Amino acid sequence: MRAGRLLSLLLLLQSRGRLTARELADELEVSVRTVYRDVEALGAAGVPVYADRGPAGGYRLLDGYRTRLTGLTGQEADSLFLTGMPGPASELGLGEVVAAAQLKLLAALPPELRSRAGRIRERFHLDTSGWFRQAEEAPFLTVVADAVWSRRRLRVRYRRWGGPDAEVERVVGPLGIVLKGGLWYLVAEVSGEPRTYRVSRVLDVRDTGEPFDPPEGFDLADFWAGWSVEFERRMYPVEVTVRLTATGLARARCLLGAVAARALEGVVPTGEWTTVRVPVESLDHALVDLLRLGPDLEVVEPLELRERMKGTLEAMVVLYGPSLC
Known part of the structure; x- marks a missing residue:
């Protein structure tokens, strides 16, 4: 030790x-x-x-003193080669750099660790994109990453979500880059406040050459953790009260998404029906999502959603015929 x-x-x-x-x-x-x-x-x-x-x-x-001893254990060497897998590094324009670093590390490792590293590359593959979703193109990612590394301000033309003024232009101070679920995000300072931009929605970017000093004490990981919680809160601002059967409770964790699954974590059936509160994006989203659970779910409140569920089911009966009643 x-x-x-x-x-x-x-x-x-x-x-x-x-x-x-x-x-x-x-x-x-x-x-x-x-x-x-x-x-x-x-x-x-x-x-x-x-x-x-x-x-x-x-x-x-002492100036000039360097040790060649790395002290790497087998698991430590393995972890270094896992972090250097292709994909994210290539998207950042660092694929060749990572490959060169791996070769140098391999040359420095003793034979037994070199063999383990080779097996890592043969048996593990990192795919950061989500299922059933085409990877987003982010043509300006390397420019953004270079500015993050060099601490230089960027002039960014960006497409926001909808609205008449969806396209905006900003001069930003790059604080860091985050890869989340296969999507790249730029965290940047604008008017003294950190903001988040989806890199695939950047329409154009120019390096201003102006140096940028991040605020003292800024921590990218801490910011992202807090921003993620707040983002989910904003995206799921409504809570609905529902009753679920035991089957419905189990299916809801799979069908209603990760945010709802966390809200239902630890909930155990309390009888034939269990009453819970579930966060949703909006009543429109809830109407579509909750119908997927069929007779294993009943909406209790809000009353507006309950009435809309009832109206939808009545319309379906009319569509498919009275024999269903």
Whole structure:
């Protein structure tokens, strides 16, 4: 256990340069006292690590010192080759770069890990697109990704959803790119606020050459997690109350989508019928979706949806004939 921690400490110093004892302790999830002992152990082993004194001080390696030791376990090597699978990297224009990096990593690995890496490529394939949906074209993805990496502002012409002013033009500060369900999104700052743009809806983009500094403390993963929750809340703003049979409850988790499935998670039948509340996009969407559950679902409220369900069923009886009654 300690040997792995010593190696992690060494690689942290090699990759990041000067780090304080507190920063190392936080990264390694140990006490500062443990860091002091580990640094002494590295020095005793011949690693040229030394401390700079003063407010801007910390531990660092002797200039020019590099270790060839990677310390990769078999599972760690496997994970690196999984992240380098074709698809997303190619869409970002990094396919050749990833391939070259894999070759270099293969050359550096010992024979047993090299063999494992080869098996990963043979036996695992990453397909990020959803079922029954054609992959969206995002012709400006590489330009956007380059601006994200270089921190330069972009002038973007974008097609919003519907409305008379669906096409807009914005100068944005790129904060990051997210791949969600096979779709690429640009997170960018506009008027001091982070916003999200679907890259496939970008009609044109130009690099302004103007440098952009992201707001201090911005974390892309944290922003996306919060934005996703808020997006789902906005997309499913209505709740309806329904009664479900045990069969209907089981089928609803499959037929009503992921948001409804989460709302029904943990619900167990309480008798012949179970009353639950289900989030929906709108009453129009609910009418179509809930009819799929047939006699295993009854709408309780809102009354408007219940009446619309009843009217639809009466119209279907007329359409298919009174013999159905």
